[in-house]
Amino acid sequence: MLNSKKTNILLAMAGAAALMASSPVLAQAPAEPTPAASTAAPAAASATPEADPASMNEAVGGGHHGGGITPISMFMEATVVVKVVMAGLLLASILSWTLLLIKLFEFGSLNRKTDNFLETFRGARTIADMRAVATQEEFDGNPLADMAAAATEEIELSRQSGLSVTGDHLDSALGRAQAAVAAVQSGLAKRLSGGQQFLASVGSIGPFVGLFGTVYGIMNSFIGIAESNTTNLAVVAPGIAEALLATGIGLFAAIPAVVFYNYFNTRIAGYGTRADGFAAELLNGISRQLDKGA
Secondary structure (H helix, E strand, O other): OOHHHHHHHHHHHHHHHHHHHHHHHHHHHHHHHOOOHHHHHHHHHHHHHOOOOHHHHHHOOOOOOOOOOOOOHEEEHHOOOHHHHHHHHHHHHHHHHHHHHHHHHHHHHHHHHHHHHHHHHHHOOHHHHHHHHOOOHHOOOOOOHHHHHHHHHHHHHHHOOOOOOOOHHHHHHHHHHHHHHHHHHOOOOHHHHOHHHHHHHHHHHHHHHHHHHHHHHHHHHHHHHHHHHHHHHHHHHHHHHHHHHHHHHEEEEHHHHHHHHHHHHHHHHHHHHHHHHHHHHHHHHHHHHHHHOO
């Protein structure tokens, strides 16, 4: 009996020891993450990546890849409509500057030839001398020389018709000579104002053409913003900058065109005043020679 009790006590103690040894393992098992659970979080995190700013930029209408934003890169990445607007304005600006150089050379040559003609013409003593000077090859195409040639030719035609240009038909001969001078003068303004209409057009509509490109570009950028679901300034700025570049180019083309237009208008008006003074001088000289019977 005693041995049986001892055996039962020993079995009970062994069972308790086994239970105590196994209980910490059971308690800690749920706390340790399984390999599948430990990789679940990174997988879930990687399943929802953040939106790529470059792709958003491209969706908005940017597409600028490195190197920063420059006027050339903005032009190259702009939409077709904005590109056409900017290219047209740049071409208009180039033509305006080319026209400036051409007209500067034209007016410089015109004034030099006019000075030489007046110096020679004022040395003439008769109507025949005036005609000889006006028809010299070196003065061919000069407006004042053309005026003198037209007036003296009219007097010569009256003489060839048998009219007494120094007597009874003096007034009528002078009237015809004055009409011939006025006919040359009427074409003078048109001759000197070549290119002015182009400069006026560029100066007046250039900013509005650039504004059209800006409006279209910004509208396209806002459409891209709506499609990409982002208002990040770094993403939307390139498209808006491209649009604003169109207005800048419009002003770059228009401002010089307006300056050139006003400058050449002043030069044309000044030469017109000079031509009016010469017309009076010419008719007075012809009248004086006719009164002398020359």
